[in-house]
Amino acid sequence: MRKKRFFGGIALLVLSAAGGGLATASPEHEQEHDVMVPAEPTMIDFVDPATVNGLGTRTLGGDEGENAGRYVHLTYPRLPDAPRLNTALRGEAERVLRGFREATRFDAPRPRPELNMDWQLTAASGEIVGVRLRTGESLGDGWSNSTRTLWYDRKTDQATGSTGLLAGQSALYDLTRLVRSQLAKRGTPTTAHELTGEQFDSMAFNHDGDLVVEFDDCQVGPCSLGRLAVAVPARQVEPLLSPTGRAAQHAVRTASEQVSATVPKTVPTPSPEAASNQAGSVDCAATKCVALTFDDGPGPETPRLLETLHEEKARATFFTIGINAAARPDLVRRMSAEGHLVANHTWAHRDLSKLPTSKIADALGRAEDAITAIIGERPTLLRAPYGAVSEDVTDVAGEMGLAIVGWDVDAGDGRVDDTKTITGRVTGQVRAGSIVLMHNVNKTIVDAVPDIVKRLRGKGYTFVTVPELYGTAGMQAGRLYRSGSESTSHRPQT
Numbered sequence: 001m002r003k004k005r006f007f008g009g010i011a012l013l014v015l016s017a018a019g020g021g022l023a024t025a026s027p028e029h030e031q032e033h034d035v036m037v038p039a040e041p042t043m044i045d046f047v048d049p050a051t052v053n054g055l056g057t058r059t060l061g062g063d064e065g066e067n068a069g070r071y072v073h074l075t076y077p078r079l080p081d082a083p084r085l086n087t088a089l090r091g092e093a094e095r096v097l098r099g100f101r102e103a104t105r106f107d108a109p110r111p112r113p114e115l116n117m118d119w120q121l122t123a124a125s126g127e128i129v130g131v132r133l134r135t136g137e138s139l140g141d142g143w144s145n146s147t148r149t150l151w152y153d154r155k156t157d158q159a160t161g162s163t164g165l166l167a168g169q170s171a172l173y174d175l176t177r178l179v180r181s182q183l184a185k186r187g188t189p190t191t192a193h194e195l196t197g198e199q200f201d202s203m204a205f206n207h208d209g210d211l212v213v214e215f216d217d218c219q220v221g222p223c224s225l226g227r228l229a230v231a232v233p234a235r236q237v238e239p240l241l242s243p244t245g246r247a248a249q250h251a252v253r254t255a256s257e258q259v260s261a262t263v264p265k266t267v268p269t270p271s272p273e274a275a276s277n278q279a280g281s282v283d284c285a286a287t288k289c290v291a292l293t294f295d296d297g298p299g300p301e302t303p304r305l306l307e308t309l310h311e312e313k314a315r316a317t318f319f320t321i322g323i324n325a326a327a328r329p330d331l332v333r334r335m336s337a338e339g340h341l342v343a344n345h346t347w348a349h350r351d352l353s354k355l356p357t358s359k360i361a362d363a364l365g366r367a368e369d370a371i372t373a374i375i376g377e378r379p380t381l382l383r384a385p386y387g388a389v390s391e392d393v394t395d396v397a398g399e400m401g402l403a404i405v406g407w408d409v410d411a412g413d414g415r416v417d418d419t420k421t422i423t424g425r426v427t428g429q430v431r432a433g434s435i436v437l438m439h440n441v442n443k444t445i446v447d448a449v450p451d452i453v454k455r456l457r458g459k460g461y462t463f464v465t466v467p468e469l470y471g472t473a474g475m476q477a478g479r480l481y482r483s484g485s486e487s488t489s490h491r492p493q494t
Contacts, residue, residue, distance in 0.1 A: 041231035042212045044132070044204050047121035047255065049327040054080040056300055057324050059441045060093050061115070070104055071386050072097065073349040074117035075323060077131060078300075085129060085152035088159040092148060093117060096135055103139060111354060114138045118323050118348040122204035125251040127154050128244070130204055138354070146216035147202035153244040162203035165211070165245035172197050174240055179213055179230050183220075195220065205252040209234035282462055284469050284484060288432045290456060291466045291484070292316040292449075293407065295345055295383060298324050298331035299441035305449060306334055312453045314463035315339045318440065319383040319405070322347035322367030329374040336375040341465035343381035344368055344402060353390040360396045368400070381405050381466060381475070389480060398478020405466055407437035408483040413445035422448045427455045433469055433484030 049055050061072030074097060076089045100115040115137050122130035129152040136145050152159045166172050176195045202214040210231045215221070221228050234249070241249065282289060294305065297320055309316055318335050320342055325332045335342050346352065347366040355363070364382065372378050382402040384393055389404060397404050409429045411422050422445060426436055438445045453463070467475055469484030 041206065041208075041210055042214075042229040043206055044120075044122055044212055045207050045252070045255070046132075047124040049077065049121055050329045052079070052121065052124045055327055056080075057298075057327050058090065058093075059296060059299060060097060069112060070100070071112050071114040071116075071351050071388075072100070073296075073385065074115065074135075075321070075348070076117065076119050076133060077121070077327065079129065079152075082129060082152050082154070082159075084157060084159045085131070085150065088150050088152075089131060089133070092133060092150065100137060111138075111140060112351075113140055114351050114354070116348060116350055122149060123151075123248055123251045123255065125247075125255065128152065128247045128251045129154070130248060132202065132204060136350070143354075144217045146219075147214050149202045149204050149214075151244060151248060153247065155247070156244070158244075160244065162201050163197055165203055165242060165248060166240055167242045167245070169197075171240035171242075172200065175200070175211075175213070175232065175237070178232055178236060182230055182232075205249050206231060207252065209238075209249050209253050211237040211249075282464050282468055284433065284462075284464060284471055288459070288461045289464045289469055289484065290430050290433075290461045291435045291464055291469055292438065292452075293319060293383070293405070293435060293466065294438050294440035294445075295319045296321055296324070296349070297440040298328040298335075301443050301446040302328070302331050302440050305440050305446045306331070306338065306340075308446070308449050308453070309340070310338055312450065312457075312463075314453050314457075315341075315465055316463065317341040317343055317381070317405075317466045319343045319345035319381075320367070320371065321345050321349055322370040325367070325374060326370045332371065332374045336377065341381070341467070342371055342375055342377070342379060343383065343405070343466075344371065344379045345383050346385055349385045351386055351388050352384050352393045353388040355392075357392050357396050360393055361400065364396065364400055364402065380477070394478050394480065401477045403475035403477055404480045405435065406480055406482040407435045408486075409434050409436045411436060411438045411445055411448075413439055413442045413448075417444050419444055419448040419451070423451045423455065426452050427459075430456060430459075430461065431483075431485060432461075433486075435466060435469070435481070435483050 056078045057075055058078050060074040074093045076093050078086050078089070096117060097115065100113070104113045115135070117133055117135045119134065120132045122132050124130075130149060132147060132149045134145065134147050136143055138144070149162045150159060151162065151164055158164075163172055166175060180195055199215060199219055200213060204212050206212055210233050212229055212231050214229045217223060219228075238246075238249070292314065294316060297318060318340055320332060332342055344364055344367050346363040347370075348363070350363055352360050352363060368379055380401060380403060382397050383405050387406055394404065409426060411426050413422055416422055430436065440446065456463075466481070470481070475481060
């Protein structure tokens with residue numbers, strides 16, 4: 001069984017406030033956000049989103065429409081009892097998207113520009129919620145990372161940026177002085193002439209109550225350093241905290257103590273293969289079969305989609321994003337329990353074709369671990385985000401036992417907001433053995449599914465999961481499959 005990946009925290013390139021020097025890594029190896037560097041003081045313990053009642057996710061973006069020529073995928077959480085936090089999170093995602101569109105509004109360079117946002121919970125209690133948004137951006141000349149942490153105080157019903165953890169401008173000034181002093185003592189080269197409040201936009205607490213201050217790539221030091229973070233000891237930061245800051249510090253310390261006391265001693269071993277990965281009772285060589293597939297969820301529209309599929313007795317294949325699966329394990333379990341196939345769509349929807357093999361394996365492995373932990377079955381299918389497949393992707397997929405699934409019918413639900421148009425496109429293009437691409441985070445496609453199913457059933461189609469299209473011949477790891485009516489292919493999909 002593959003070794004479990006670290007989920008509870010993150011270590012960054014840091015200047016340790018507890019002593020020691022600066023840990024460094026090349027930008028090539030620090031492109032992605034979960035490279036572990038031994039730097040305990042700046043490790044943030046994140047809250048498991050599945051433990052937060054009512055938490056869901058929202059998605060912005062797509063590579064069509066306004067974003068033609070760009071790859072865009074932004075995901076952020078939503079809490080039903082925190083509308084002001086939800087508004088702030090959506091506003092931040094829209095702000096980032098506007099900036100990216102403006103930066104890429106002229107002829108797009110190659111490779112395609114890409115914008116990606118995912119998130120973690122830095123705290124979640126009856127008093128306080130912290131959300132760390134992680135944004136990665138490529139304008140065709142490398143990858144840059146930035147973080148922004150927003151806080152919500154339930155007592156005051158206020159959402160604030162990270163400086164809201166501090167008791168005003170004088171506290172920010174004192175914190176700036178502490179951080180600059182530490183940078184100078186460790187001999188860290190800095191490019192910023194001064195530190196400003198705008199640069200203190202991502203702060204959270206570690207399990208000891210130290211305040212972890214994160215800086216974006218190239219923000220205060222040479223780009224070669226990658227990300228940079230400083231942990232200010234609790235005893236120094238406590239006098240600087242606002243009531244919101246004290247509540248956040250207390251919430252993190254308390255959660256750390258509770259987690260330490262409740263960590264299970266053993267982890268159940270999941271079954272090695274998913275039963276639904278095997279060919280079913282339908283003989284697609286003799287029956288008109290079609291595989292409906294849904295990407296990017298689970299999301300807010302997924303429950304309604306599952307209801308429709310259940311009522312219509314139609315099975316589908318769900319290519320789930322790991323971070324969304326971790327937030328809504330109940331929906332992933334429901335997918336599996338109702339006869340659908342749960343498959344891998346990476347952890348956070350990065351373009352795999354632009355990543356080194358170690359990052360490809362990490363993006364796939366983290367999603368695989370999340371899905372396996374939820375349903376006890378290891379996914380054996382992969383759909384690459386944006387359909388972008390390279391030789392490295394096929395090689396890593398082969399090593400990890402994943403067949404790659406493309407499509408021959410695109411519903412176009414990211415480009416068109418009209419159910420009749422989408423229904424007509426799908427039902428007009430489907431042939432025996434087709435694999436249909438749809439997205440279960442889009443309301444329009446969920447609205448269209450009942451009519452799509454009825455029309456296709458009226459044409460004699462049976463709805464199966466992707467592996468069933470290939471019958472007893474099965475699907476081979478590392479191969480690309482676009483439909484059940486064509487031979488397998490090694491060629492990357494473009």
